[in-house]
Amino acid sequence: MSITWNxxxxxxxxxxxxxxxxxLDGALNEGDPLPSVRQVAADFQINPLTVxxxxxxxxxxQLVEKRRGLGMFVTDGAREALLKSERERFLREExxxxxxxxxxxxxxxxxxxxxxxxxxESHS
Amino acid sequence: MNAVVTAxxxxxRYKNAIALDQVHFEIQPGRIVGLIxxxxxxxxxxLKAILGLTDFxxxxxxxxxxxxxxxxxxxxxxxxxxxxxxxxxxxxxxxAVDFVANVHPRFSRxxxxxxxxxxxxxxxxxxxxxxxxxxxxxxxxxxxxxxxKLLVLDEPTLGLDILYRKQFYQSLxxxxxxxxxxxxxxxxxxxxxxxxxxxxxxxRDGKIVLNTDMEALGERFAEVLVNADMAANARQxxxxxxxxxxxxxxxxxxxxxxxxxxxxxxxxxxxxSDLFVATMKGTYA
Numbered sequence: 001m002s003i004t005w006n007x008x009x010x011x012x013x014x015x016x017x018x019x020x021x022x023x024l025d026g027a028l029n030e031g032d033p034l035p036s037v038r039q040v041a042a043d044f045q046i047n048p049l050t051v052x053x054x055x056x057x058x059x060x061x062q063l064v065e066k067r068r069g070l071g072m073f074v075t076d077g078a079r080e081a082l083l084k085s086e087r088e089r090f091l092r093e094e095x096x097x098x099x100x101x102x103x104x105x106x107x108x109x110x111x112x113x114x115x116x117x118x119x120x121e122s123h124s
Numbered sequence: 125m126n127a128v129v130t131a132x133x134x135x136x137r138y139k140n141a142i143a144l145d146q147v148h149f150e151i152q153p154g155r156i157v158g159l160i161x162x163x164x165x166x167x168x169x170x171l172k173a174i175l176g177l178t179d180f181x182x183x184x185x186x187x188x189x190x191x192x193x194x195x196x197x198x199x200x201x202x203x204x205x206x207x208x209x210x211x212x213x214x215x216x217x218x219x220a221v222d223f224v225a226n227v228h229p230r231f232s233r234x235x236x237x238x239x240x241x242x243x244x245x246x247x248x249x250x251x252x253x254x255x256x257x258x259x260x261x262x263x264x265x266x267x268x269x270x271x272x273k274l275l276v277l278d279e280p281t282l283g284l285d286i287l288y289r290k291q292f293y294q295s296l297x298x299x300x301x302x303x304x305x306x307x308x309x310x311x312x313x314x315x316x317x318x319x320x321x322x323x324x325x326x327x328r329d330g331k332i333v334l335n336t337d338m339e340a341l342g343e344r345f346a347e348v349l350v351n352a353d354m355a356a357n358a359r360q361x362x363x364x365x366x367x368x369x370x371x372x373x374x375x376x377x378x379x380x381x382x383x384x385x386x387x388x389x390x391x392x393x394x395x396x397s398d399l400f401v402a403t404m405k406g407t408y409a
Contacts, residue, residue: 007392010342011319032389042298045290046319048336 003044011046015054023063023079024086030079034064034072126188127308128153128274129174131185136169136330137388143169144180147331153273154303156320159310161327162404167310170327171278174308176202188271200229202300203261203272207279211251217262218247224266236269239299257288264292275300275311281316289313293320320394326403333403347394348385354365358388365402376402 005011023029037055041048055072058064063078102112129151136144143166151157161167172178175199176191184191184364187197211220217240243261251259260280267275281289297320301307311317324333324341336344350358350373359366361384363375376394377385385391394402 005319007347007395008390010393029289035176038298041320042294044319045293045316045320048297050319123140 012050012053012057015040015044015046015051016057019054019058020063020082020086023074024081028074028077030074030076032074033070034074036071126153127151127185128155129185129308130185131183134170134173135181136166136173136178137181142330145172146182147330147332149325149332149335151306151308151323153306156301156307156309157316157323157325158317158396159308159325159327160314161310162398164329165327167327168278171204171276171308171310175202175276201273202276203267203274205260205267205272205278205280207282211259211263213250213252213302215251216247217245217249220251220262220266224270228270230271231266232269232271237264237349239265239268239295246320253355257284260284260288261293264295268295273305275305275307277307277311279310279311280309281313289316295316301302314397315395321396324396325371326400328404328407336400341399342393343382345394345399346377346380346382346385347392347398348377348389349373349392349402350375350389354388361385365398365405 019028025112028034034055035043036049037048040051044051055064059066059072062075063070063082064072065075066072077124127150129149131147132147134144134147135142147166147170159167159170163374169178173180173184174186175192176186176195179192186198186263187201190317191198215223221233221236221240224236225233240262243258243265245254245258245262245265249258251262264280284292293316296307309317309321318338322337323337324334325332345364348358349369352371352373355373358375361375361377361380364378365376367374372389375388376398382391
């Protein structure tokens with residue numbers, strides 16, 4: 001598998017973000033096993049220590065748990081916890097800049113909703 | 125933990141040149157170390173010394189042994205793939221497997237067969253009939269089936285196409301490497317291995333000019349994309365290197381506080397190849 005890493009963020013962080021995205025998208029469900037450190041290292045051609053470090057962060061955040069002899073698994077409640085923290089992060093870090101930009105462009109809520117793609121609107 | 129390799133004042137002189145000049149380094153177990161340097165910098169000499177293939181001055185300890193006097197014992201624990209194909213052209217795949225099975229106490233025939241079964245190599249095929257990539261596959265199959273503590277790779281993927289090169293490192297990571305093994309690799313294809321490495325050594329004119337683990341590298345070195353109006357400020361911080369891209373300057377810094385650099389522009393981790401080019405400037409001049 002080929003993948004381009006971004007030079008401004010350490011690779012273990014980027015790997016962590018990928019797992020987080022997979023949990024949020026439902027590609028990894030609660031109770032699902034994560035691929036082994038060795039597998040990920042070989043697939044992405046990165047050092048196993050880098051993979052372990054990413055997994056360790058997920059363990060520290062209680063999104064993933066280690067089961068002795070079996071490997072890593074997504075914890076119960078991981079998706080809920082992630083949604084909560086990601087929503088908070090969005091409101092804290094991304095929303096202010098986005099809001100400022102909407103103001104600058106003079107886009108109001110009515111226009112935005114009218115232009116929203118049909119299939120995502122049903123989710124809200 | 126005991127170091128796998130310890131070099132102290134390692135020196136090698138050829139008639140008219142000095143290939144290794146009072147070199148000191150240590151390699152810990154479970155690491156993947158990249159030894160990177162321009163042609164003629166001393167990489168292959170260093171590897172040869174570690175493998176007991178050349179005489180030298182100074183001290184060198186490999187897995188607790190002296191490669192000069194205890195080479196036979198050392199060879200039970202060390203494997204080597206060289207850029208020069210060493211397999212005889214007349215040998216068949218099954219003969220090569222039989223040979224290694226007979227001479228090496230730590231060779232696993234099953235492991236070797238399992239690896240070969242995933243290639244197009246047939247038991248009766250001779251080395252002479254193989255492409256360069258297939259020869260490396262055979263070599264890798266023989267070497268990976270040996271439970272060695274130290275694997276030394278000298279330009280292992282030289283002359284291979286991208287598919288074989290990717291497969292080579294993938295096999296190493298998937299089927300060979302673990303915390304008890306150590307790999308030393310030299311290559312000019314730095315981009316290919318930079319994320320695999322745990323440690324990086326630059327060698328130039330027989331001296332180790334950089335020896336760092338990859339994590340520390342990201343903290344020590346930084347690349348900053350600076351707009352023209354800030355370039356003068358950046359130059360005051362003694363950059364290692366400066367190059368121009370799209371009207372901006374990219375500066376490379378060593379040991380400057382990252383928070384200070386952020387005031388100049390976007391800070392990135394330099395690639396090993398950019399770091400290499402900056403460090404080796406003037407080598408051929």
